[in-house]
Amino acid sequence: MSSHGWLLACVLATLAGNSVAALMEGSTERNCSLTPPYLPATVVNTTLRLQALRAAMIPREVLAYIIPAADAHLSEYTAPRDARIAFMTGFTGSAGTVVVTAMKAVLWTDSRYWVQADRQMDCNWKLERDSFIGSITDWLLNEFPEGGRIGFDPFVFSLKTQEYLNADLAPGNLLLTSIPDNLVDGLWTDRPPVPPYNLTRLPDHIIGRTWQMKVDAIRMEMMANPYKPTALLLSALDETAWLFNLRGNDIPHNPFFYSYTLLTMEEIWLFVHTERVPEDLQAYLNSSCVQSMCVQLREYNAVRLDLAAYVLLPGVKVWVGTEYTNYALYEVISAQDKLVTSSYSPVLTSKAVKDEMEQRILRNAHVRDAVAVIQLLMWLETAVPRGKETELSAAHYVNECRSKQKDSRGPSFETISASGPNAALAHYSPTNETDRKLTVDEMYLIDSGGQYLDGTTDITRTVHWGTPTAMQREAFTRVLMGNIEISRTIFPSRTKGVNMEMLARRALWEVGLNYGHGTGHGIGNYFGVHEWPVGFGSNNVPFTEGMFTSIEPGYYKDDDFGIRIEDVAVTVPARTKTYLTFDTVSLVPYDRKLIDTTLLSEEQIRWLNRYYNTIRVHMGPELDRQGLRREKEWMLQNTEAFQTAGSSRALSSFTLSVAALTVALLQHVL
Numbered sequence: 198m199s200s201h202g203w204l205l206a207c208v209l210a211t212l213a214g215n216s217v218a219a220l221m222e223g224s225t226e227r228n229c230s231l232t233p234p235y236l237p238a239t240v241v242n243t244t245l246r247l248q249a250l251r252a253a254m255i256p257r258e259v260l261a262y263i264i265p266a267a268d269a270h271l272s273e274y275t276a277p278r279d280a281r282i283a284f285m286t287g288f289t290g291s292a293g294t295v296v297v298t299a300m301k302a303v304l305w306t307d308s309r310y311w312v313q314a315d316r317q318m319d320c321n322w323k324l325e326r327d328s329f330i331g332s333i334t335d336w337l338l339n340e341f342p343e344g345g346r347i348g349f350d351p352f353v354f355s356l357k358t359q360e361y362l363n364a365d366l367a368p369g370n371l372l373l374t375s376i377p378d379n380l381v382d383g384l385w386t387d388r389p390p391v392p393p394y395n396l397t398r399l400p401d402h403i404i405g406r407t408w409q410m411k412v413d414a415i416r417m418e419m420m421a422n423p424y425k426p427t428a429l430l431l432s433a434l435d436e437t438a439w440l441f442n443l444r445g446n447d448i449p450h451n452p453f454f455y456s457y458t459l460l461t462m463e464e465i466w467l468f469v470h471t472e473r474v475p476e477d478l479q480a481y482l483n484s485s486c487v488q489s490m491c492v493q494l495r496e497y498n499a500v501r502l503d504l505a506a507y508v509l510l511p512g513v514k515v516w517v518g519t520e521y522t523n524y525a526l527y528e529v530i531s532a533q534d535k536l537v538t539s540s541y542s543p544v545l546t547s548k549a550v551k552d553e554m555e556q557r558i559l560r561n562a563h564v565r566d567a568v569a570v571i572q573l574l575m576w577l578e579t580a581v582p583r584g585k586e587t588e589l590s591a592a593h594y595v596n597e598c599r600s601k602q603k604d605s606r607g608p609s610f611e612t613i614s615a616s617g618p619n620a621a622l623a624h625y626s627p628t629n630e631t632d633r634k635l636t637v638d639e640m641y642l643i644d645s646g647g648q649y650l651d652g653t654t655d656i657t658r659t660v661h662w663g664t665p666t667a668m669q670r671e672a673f674t675r676v677l678m679g680n681i682e683i684s685r686t687i688f689p690s691r692t693k694g695v696n697m698e699m700l701a702r703r704a705l706w707e708v709g710l711n712y713g714h715g716t717g718h719g720i721g722n723y724f725g726v727h728e729w730p731v732g733f734g735s736n737n738v739p740f741t742e743g744m745f746t747s748i749e750p751g752y753y754k755d756d757d758f759g760i761r762i763e764d765v766a767v768t769v770p771a772r773t774k775t776y777l778t779f780d781t782v783s784l785v786p787y788d789r790k791l792i793d794t795t796l797l798s799e800e801q802i803r804w805l806n807r808y809y810n811t812i813r814v815h816m817g818p819e820l821d822r823q824g825l826r827r828e829k830e831w832m833l834q835n836t837e838a839f840q841t842a843g844s845s846r847a848l849s850s851f852t853l854s855v856a857a858l859t860v861a862l863l864q865h866v867l
Contacts, residue, residue: 225630226312229320239630240319241287243302247321249384250297252287259348259374262331263362264295264381269352270434270455271521273727274448274610275408280354281381287317294333298340305333311315316630330358334365344370350379351525359524377501377525394446396454398481399723403651405554406483407489408441411547415440416462418543421517426516426537428507429544430530431458433521435724436544437467441482442493444723445473451725452648457500457526459507459515465492468500469713497658501525508533508863518542520729520736541730541738548721549731550743553759555722555766559745560782561722562604562652563765564819567784568828569598569647570656571816574785575831581662587613588627591635591643599647609646609653609726616641620659620759623714623751640758646726653721653728655747657763660788664731671708672752673760673791678704678801679750680762683716685804687771687778690741701750703731704796709751717747720765742777744768762787784812786835799841809836 213268215603228235228532254262268279274291282304283289286298296303299546302321306314314324325332337347345587347366350360363373382388406414419426421492430438434453438444445454452598457468464487478486482492495503508530516537517532530536562739573595580586592612599800615625617639627633635641659673679701686697694717699706701716719731730738731746740746749763766779786809815837820829 206253211740213296213811226315227320228316228690234320236319237316239316241317243319243321246285246384247297247302250380251299253297253380253383254297254348257374257376257380258346258350259376260371261296261298261446262348262380263339264297264350265353265358266291266293267353267355267387269523269525270432271353271355271523272434272448272451272453274451276389276448279352281379281385282771284385284388286314286322287319287383288314288322289716290314291318292328294328296333296337301340303336309622310460316342320612328848329592330361332366334362337366337371338369341367341371344372346372347375347376348376348380351375351377351528352379352523354524356519356522356524356527356667375524375528391470392445392447393453393473395475396443396445396469398476399442399444400650403554404442404529406551411440411442412460412465412490414547415460415543418547419460419462422516422537422539423618424516425514427513428459428461429516430504430522430526430544431460431542431544432517432523432583433545435721435728436521436542439548439724440544441467443478443596446769448705450608452606452723453725455497455754457497459500459504463489465490466503467492468495468497468503470497471495501529505529508535516542518545519547540736545730546738549719549728549738550741551722551745551767552743556743556745557651558651559720559722560767562647562649563654563784564815565602565604565649566599566654566656567812567816568825569595569602569818570645570658570785571820571828571832572598572825573643574658574660575828577641577660578662581641582637584634586635587632588616588619588635589629589632590640592627592645595643595645602647602649604650606650606723607646609648609655613642613644613657615759617641617758617863618756620858621753621755621757623712623753623759623761635662639663640665640669640760642759642761644761645765648723650723653724653726654783654784655720655726655763655765656785657749657761658785658787659760659762659791661791669758669760670791671796672705672710673762673788674793674796675704675708675710676750676752676760676762677787677792678797680748680764681749681797681801681804683748684779684781684808685713685800687776688774689741690777691739692777693735693739694731694737694746696736698733701748705750712751712753712766714749714751717749720745720747729832740768740777742768742770746779748779781808781811784816786812786832789835792839794839797839802839802841806838809838812836 222742225237264281266282268275282293282295286304290313293304293306303323303325305325305328311326437456437458444452447454459466481831484492484494512533514537518541519538520540592614596608611626613626616633616635619625620642642659643658682700698716705711716733719728721728745767747763747765749761751761753759764781764783766781767782768777771778816832
């Protein structure tokens with residue numbers, strides 16, 4: 198090439214590069230196909246972190262290291278100090294799995310987070326648009342056909358995950374290798390510390406059972422277990438908090454604290470950060486003695502060593518709930534063949550059934566929470582037409598309304614405030630980058646909840662401030678029909694939720710519609726907003742009296758709108774002896790303009806009218822008590838009774854009879 202040709206090529210290449218850069222400027226997603234790659238400002242540079250992790254893998258002789266989005270208690274929500282995927286990748290989504298090898302770094306996550314991952318990860322990382330374990334094991338088998346060791350931290354792996362991975366990898370001679378010292382923690386120099394807040398106890402006036410009463414009851418269940426366990430290990434954070442009527446502030450939106458408990462017939466070992474247990478709490482727990490009702494405080498990080506020492510004793514057996522016990526503790530017990538297992542511990546199944554006090558105060562929390570949601574919906578009706586409100590401003594408003602209610606302890610989860618196509622993403626939460634203006638031309642879905650000293654709430658309402666389409670009205674009404682059908686069903690005690698779950702979907706199925714999430718979940722008393730093991734899935738426990746669950750069917754049309762109607766209900770005795778039904782404790786009316794009553798049966802309309810009357814009975818006095826006159830007027834207007842077809846026919850018949858009588862009288866007079 199001549200010097201002139203070479204110069205021209207350089208100029209063209211420079212111009213091309215500049216034009217590409219200009220086109221990409223302002224883009225919110227990375228483009229790794231360019232040279233150099235285009236990275237938005239939201240990306241984190243992970244080069245040095247990956248170098249450090251790979252260096253730590255070498256002395257462990259592992260070909261790959263797996264990092265799940267989990268903490269040592271397999272919690273749904275995790276603390277910032279457990280956000281290892283976020284530290285390594287920059288990706289802050291709540292679900293995902295990372296695999297790092299000597300040459301590659303890969304994130305697996307589901308469709309909710311694909312766009313977010315491309316906005317937050319640099320080009321050191323490849324995104325696999327899948328979240329199934331099989332996809333991860335297939336990738337590892339393909340990468341290492343000769344076999345080798347795959348490292349993982351057993352504290353953040355469930356037994357089920359370890360078993361699945363091991364079964365899939367073993368045929369390829371890939372050996373899962375337990376490394377109890379987390380490799381990411383070793384290089385995370387500015388890892389957030391354990392929160393410094395002291396643990397607190399619930400006040401006596403909202404406690405139905407003392408911790409001593411609960412310990413007695415659980416010990417009785419241990420004695421009744423045919424495998425005769427001598428100890429019960431509690432690993433889920435809500436298990437220990439419930440057992441001792443304690444609360445903490447370690448996990449966002451959840452009043453939990455880092456802890457384990459080992460309960461035997463003679464002793465109680467509570468593994469916590471002991472410096473966070475003040476003297477008055479030590480006295481409350483009888484920590485100065487070593488008798489059967491004395492709680493011995495042990496250091497949180499000593500749980501594995503102390504458990505290993507216990508299982509070496511002759512004649513002992515440890516009962517664990519496999520759903521929430523990490524593999525680090527499981528492998529210590531299983532190695533000595535001293536294991537008793539069930540899916541859930543007796544603490545989780547006992548906690549699922551609320552006592553009379555818990556039921557009463559949880560109902561009260563929902564009354565106060567409904568005030569906040571009513572305030573939000575009333576405000577939006579007038580604010581949205583002005584054209585200034587957004588998804589984020591609505592989320593902030595409802596949180597502010599809740600904060601003014603008695604005994605408020607903040608949101609129970611990050612508010613899902615979604616308009617138009619964003620609402621088609623079932624679990625979307627707005628950010629500064631995705632925030633949309635609310636308009637009268639689109640559907641709006643808000644799924645939010647509060648933590649109160651006496652209860653946890655979760656409610657979803659979908660509204661339209663303009664003129665909904667016929668399709669939107671029908672879809673909404675069919676979702677409502679599903680909610681009503683489960684809410685009014687009567688069923689034998691100990692019926693599994695999965696056996697009635699289709700009631701929520703039937704009206705949608707009739708016209709070829711469906712939804713891709715679960716139909717409901719348990720809810721706690723100032724606990725987790727998603728409380729296992731209650732719900733409508735195949736792995737949930739059967740319903741008995743006193744269980745609280747959400748009921749939340751939905752429908753989502755891609756890139757257009759989303760609908761969800763969520764209420765919390767409690768199982769109560771039905772009129773039929775030994776049978777149960779649901780009593781809805783959420784107390785906010787549905788959007789009337791979205792309800793097509795011609796699709797509803799008379800029984801469904803009667804249920805709806807009874808529910809609206811219940812709202813009036815409970816919310817009228819509460820709104821009066823808080824001096825909210827305008828909110829009460831709004832509530833009354835939106836809970837007016839719907840006419841049933843039968844009442845319409847009766848009214849028409851009555852009107853015709855009166856007309857005929859009037860004609861006859863006139864004829865007689867004339």
